[in-house]
Amino acid sequence: MQYPEPIAKLIESYMKLPGIGNKSATRMAFYTLDMDEKDVNDFAKALVSAKKDLHYCSVCGNITESDPCMICADKGRDQSKIIVVEQPRDVMSLEKMREYRGLYHVLHGVLSPLEGKGPDDLNIASLLRRLQTNEAVEEVILATNATPEGEATATYLSRLIKPAGIKMTRLAHGLAVGSDIEYADEMTLLKAIEGRTEL
Amino acid sequence: MQYPEPIAKLIESYMKLPGIGNKSATRMAFYTLDMDEKDVNDFAKALVSAKKDLHYCSVCGNITESDPCMICADKGRDQSKIIVVEQPRDVMSLEKMREYRGLYHVLHGVLSPLEGKGPDDLNIASLLRRLQTNEAVEEVILATNATPEGEATATYLSRLIKPAGIKMTRLAHGLAVGSDIEYADEMTLLKAIEGRTEL
Numbered sequence: 001m002q003y004p005e006p007i008a009k010l011i012e013s014y015m016k017l018p019g020i021g022n023k024s025a026t027r028m029a030f031y032t033l034d035m036d037e038k039d040v041n042d043f044a045k046a047l048v049s050a051k052k053d054l055h056y057c058s059v060c061g062n063i064t065e066s067d068p069c070m071i072c073a074d075k076g077r078d079q080s081k082i083i084v085v086e087q088p089r090d091v092m093s094l095e096k097m098r099e100y101r102g103l104y105h106v107l108h109g110v111l112s113p114l115e116g117k118g119p120d121d122l123n124i125a126s127l128l129r130r131l132q133t134n135e136a137v138e139e140v141i142l143a144t145n146a147t148p149e150g151e152a153t154a155t156y157l158s159r160l161i162k163p164a165g166i167k168m169t170r171l172a173h174g175l176a177v178g179s180d181i182e183y184a185d186e187m188t189l190l191k192a193i194e195g196r197t198e199l
Numbered sequence: 200m201q202y203p204e205p206i207a208k209l210i211e212s213y214m215k216l217p218g219i220g221n222k223s224a225t226r227m228a229f230y231t232l233d234m235d236e237k238d239v240n241d242f243a244k245a246l247v248s249a250k251k252d253l254h255y256c257s258v259c260g261n262i263t264e265s266d267p268c269m270i271c272a273d274k275g276r277d278q279s280k281i282i283v284v285e286q287p288r289d290v291m292s293l294e295k296m297r298e299y300r301g302l303y304h305v306l307h308g309v310l311s312p313l314e315g316k317g318p319d320d321l322n323i324a325s326l327l328r329r330l331q332t333n334e335a336v337e338e339v340i341l342a343t344n345a346t347p348e349g350e351a352t353a354t355y356l357s358r359l360i361k362p363a364g365i366k367m368t369r370l371a372h373g374l375a376v377g378s379d380i381e382y383a384d385e386m387t388l389l390k391a392i393e394g395r396t397e398l
Binding site for chain 1 (some may be wrong): 208217218228229234253286288
């Protein structure tokens with residue numbers, strides 16, 4: 001006996017989510033049957049709306065309902081700094097600190113020869129255009145992840161943009177606040193020593 | 200800065216799923232934005248359809264599109280045996296072995312004083328009605344899970360039904376096929392020794 005078709009289809013959909021295999025998808029599907037009808041309908045609406053109402057900002061590549069996005073449209077923000085990140089969710093994380101008031105640029109990925117991702121697959125051309133047309137930009141802060149691909153992408157962008165006379169910086173690497181030296185990996189400790197600051 | 204509303208709502212919906220916290224929900228929501236529009240729309244439709252088109256069979260309590268379900272409606276199945284399970288997905292698991300040709304009854308839970316679940320909260324009344332009106336039933340096989348609550352529910356049902364002269368059996372406990380004795384827990388080994396069979 002097969003699952004009734006409506007539930008088989010739902011399991012199939014859940015399995016398309018990242019990190020969800022057959023067992024989790026089945027559990028979620030049966031759980032859905034026991035959910036409030038309102039919650040399920042809201043869920044379905046949220047899915048359609050997220051896909052339909054959200055776009056990428058034509059300036060910075062961040063996700064947004066309006067275009068340009070709220071950050072790009074806010075003339076009160078510091079137009080001289082752009083933080084370059086991999087994903088829209090990185091923008092959200094950085095905004096959470098409520099300290100930085102400059103702009104952002106979202107690459108939508110990193111250079112990854114293994115996955116066949118080259119410079120043309122990232123949101124790099126629009127970054128260069130932005131730097132050319134906007135004379136106010138003085139500093140580009142590279143905030144790609146501290147992974148080999150993130151580092152390679154930062155190095156690539158730095159070599160590409162630095163000749164134009166724009167200051168290029170990279171987020172500091174070191175010990176996370178609140179972390180134990182005992183559990184830090186070698187590379188993090190090495191970076192923490194290399195980047196030590198004078199008291 | 201907050202997440203744009205469409206994505207905030209989607210994160211909220213994902214968080215209602217079992218085992219999904221804030222971080223996983225956020226990851227899924229952003230992943231959804233990168234999915235094919237068709238897949239997202241199919242997902243939304245599957246959610247609504249699973250909730251709308253599936254019901255519980257009025258005879259056995261299994262989930263079904265038609266009522267009675269395919270198993271209850273199939274007169275070719277052995278009407279003398281009923282396997283009692285906790286959840287609809289248990290029926291699917293048992294049907295996968297393609298060996299049992301009898302009927303099922305789904306309790307939709309187990310007796311659990313801690314969660315305030317008593318006999319009236321389970322699909323027990325309809326099981327008793329079924330046994331009273333259907334003279335063909337000769338054996339009720341209790342296939343609740345091998346947990347304390349599952350065992351207690353099996354014992355309860357056995358005491359309730361046995362006086363009516365119906366044979367009550369319980370699934371065998373023992374070592375799973377392919378498992379190592381080295382890694383089996385004490386209770387499983389105890390049950391395996393108690394239930395040993397002669398060669």
